[in-house]
Amino acid sequence: MASIEAQNRNGQRIALDTRAVDEFGAQLQGALLRPGDAAYGEARQVWNGLIDRYPALIARCANTADVARAIQFARAHHLPIAVRGGGHNVAGTGTVDGGLVIDLSPMKAIEVDPVSRTARAEGGVIWGELDRATQAFGLATPGGVVSDTGIAGLTLGGGFGWLRRKYGLSCDNLIGAEMVTASGTVVRASETENPELLWALRGGGGNFGVVTSFEYRLFPVGPEVMVAFVLYPGELAVPALRFFRETMASAPDELSSFAILQRVPAAEPFPETWHHKQTVIFMSVYSGSVDKGERVVQPLRQFATPIADLSGPMLYVEAQRLFDEDYPRGARYYWKSTYLDSLNDEVIERLVAQAEAAPSDHSTLDVWHMGGAVARLGEGASFRGRGAPYHLGIEANWTDPAGDDANVAWARSVHADLRRFSGSGQYFNFPGFHEEGDSALRQSFGDAYDRLAAVKARYDPDNIFRLNANIKPAV
Numbered sequence: 001m002a003s004i005e006a007q008n009r010n011g012q013r014i015a016l017d018t019r020a021v022d023e024f025g026a027q028l029q030g031a032l033l034r035p036g037d038a039a040y041g042e043a044r045q046v047w048n049g050l051i052d053r054y055p056a057l058i059a060r061c062a063n064t065a066d067v068a069r070a071i072q073f074a075r076a077h078h079l080p081i082a083v084r085g086g087g088h089n090v091a092g093t094g095t096v097d098g099g100l101v102i103d104l105s106p107m108k109a110i111e112v113d114p115v116s117r118t119a120r121a122e123g124g125v126i127w128g129e130l131d132r133a134t135q136a137f138g139l140a141t142p143g144g145v146v147s148d149t150g151i152a153g154l155t156l157g158g159g160f161g162w163l164r165r166k167y168g169l170s171c172d173n174l175i176g177a178e179m180v181t182a183s184g185t186v187v188r189a190s191e192t193e194n195p196e197l198l199w200a201l202r203g204g205g206g207n208f209g210v211v212t213s214f215e216y217r218l219f220p221v222g223p224e225v226m227v228a229f230v231l232y233p234g235e236l237a238v239p240a241l242r243f244f245r246e247t248m249a250s251a252p253d254e255l256s257s258f259a260i261l262q263r264v265p266a267a268e269p270f271p272e273t274w275h276h277k278q279t280v281i282f283m284s285v286y287s288g289s290v291d292k293g294e295r296v297v298q299p300l301r302q303f304a305t306p307i308a309d310l311s312g313p314m315l316y317v318e319a320q321r322l323f324d325e326d327y328p329r330g331a332r333y334y335w336k337s338t339y340l341d342s343l344n345d346e347v348i349e350r351l352v353a354q355a356e357a358a359p360s361d362h363s364t365l366d367v368w369h370m371g372g373a374v375a376r377l378g379e380g381a382s383f384r385g386r387g388a389p390y391h392l393g394i395e396a397n398w399t400d401p402a403g404d405d406a407n408v409a410w411a412r413s414v415h416a417d418l419r420r421f422s423g424s425g426q427y428f429n430f431p432g433f434h435e436e437g438d439s440a441l442r443q444s445f446g447d448a449y450d451r452l453a454a455v456k457a458r459y460d461p462d463n464i465f466r467l468n469a470n471i472k473p474a475v
């Protein structure tokens with residue numbers, strides 16, 4: 001009997017009867033891809049070129065019914081499930097060797113209601129698409145800072161972006177969801193319907209089921225915002241970070257900023273004499289009026305003589321795309337994270353030393369200024385880590401496979417060095433390979449962990465959704 005090679009959830013090799021697979025494919029409105037299909041080669045890949053996995057099947061779901069059928073098929077055949085929205089997760093949890101990928105990328109419907117200032121978007125939407133749709137009405141919800149990241153994974157794990165200090169995280173503005181549970185049942189979550197599930201989806205990751213649509217609260221933003229984007233010489237990194245710390249202490253909520261330690265990209269518009277040299281970048285978006293924003297970001301532009309100052313007013317949708325070309329699909333990424341209790345001089349000294357040690361010119365240490373609405377909101381969300389004034393994103397980014405070990409080792413060494421300055425754990429949307437397992441989750445979720453485990457037990461008691469920052473179901 002013809003069969004397709006697969007793996008069960010215990011990692012044992014199994015054979016899937018092709019008749020059963022054909023029947024499953026015929027039930028789907030979307031496409032079912034198998035090894036050998038023309039579209040399989042591209043569909044098996046995720047954003048991170050470091051991840052190289054071969055799923056037995058990829059279900060490109062067209063609607064909620066397809067998702068439910070895919071879950072039921074995976075359960076019946078004991079297949080591990082990877083759920084994919086935008087495919088950006090750097091740990092590669094959007095794909096799986098020998099299992100079934102439930103790929104929501106064809107699910108792109110977006111409805112914006114400018115009167116109630118809400119938007120509903122399906123699970124395959126990416127931020128660029130949602131921003132375009134909401135900006136047509138002068139509205140936006142907090143997203144990420146790269147436009148091709150999926151709304152799904154980013155929102156479920158938290159969601160840090162340019163509106164965070166004014167309006168909170170993406171998960172704080174998730175007001176409703178439709179989800180298919182582990183048993184294939186469709187449930188809705190809102191403040192009035194299954195509110196405990198809504199609480200869990202606001203930061204608890206992809207643990208509870210497959211979210212087929214997300215409903216967001218929207219705010220007036222743009223169409224233009226003021227952007228500060230200034231590069232200073234690396235030898236000024238220590239005083240620059242001190243200056244950043246002092247300036248941020250009185251920053252208004254409209255201002256969301258990073259300080260980034262990296263090397264100057266060898267590209268236009270950066271002056272050639274500076275290419276490959278160490279730099280410290282101040283990057284901010286002011287989400288209020290452009291006039292006021294120009295005044296507010298002025299000190300960040302006048303700290304010293306810059307290598308380049310690319311600041312100016314721009315469309316919000318442009319600001320949302322500013323980093324896109326720095327993160328090409330197929331490059332290699334390994335990202336860790338830690339919150340920072342302060343940006344004291346010792347932290348600054350370690351950051352500068354670690355940035356200089358990065359093996360790749362593309363790697364960055366990103367100091368995200370938090371506070372504002374991030375710290376104030378959160379009553380109805382399981383997301384934790386709000387109290388810290390800064391979050392450190394440790395991004396090893398490179399292209400040559402020969403550099404894999406050195407770049408991963410660098411990010412791990414920065415994490416080991418800097419996490420002692422954190423009392424609040426890490427952000428699981430920058431998860432490395434989730435190598436710290438349950439202990440890191442318990443530390444970061446703190447008092448929310450047991451409550452999340454209870455929600456998990458209700459919607460996924462057998463833990464079939466485990467390729468994620470995995471919360472184990474309460475016994």
Ligand SMILES: Cc1cc2nc3c(=O)[nH]c(=O)nc-3n(C[C@H](O)[C@H](O)[C@H](O)COP(=O)(O)OP(=O)(O)OC[C@H]3O[C@@H](n4cnc5c(N)ncnc54)[C@H](O)[C@@H]3O)c2cc1C
Nearest residue numbers: 085086087088089093094144145150152153154160206211
């Ligand atoms: C270039 C780049 C830029 C980024 N920028 C930011 C940023 O600015 N701010 C920030 O906070 N994070 C950022 N991230 C991290 C990002 O939040 C995570 O990688 C997130 O997991 C991406 O979501 P996705 O849907 O694209 O990923 P996917 O790989 O498709 O999904 C990741 C995980 O989310 C879960 N999931 C996905 N879809 C669903 C669904 N429909 N239902 C249930 N679970 C689901 C699954 O567990 C899945 O394994 C960035 C990542 C990259 C690579």
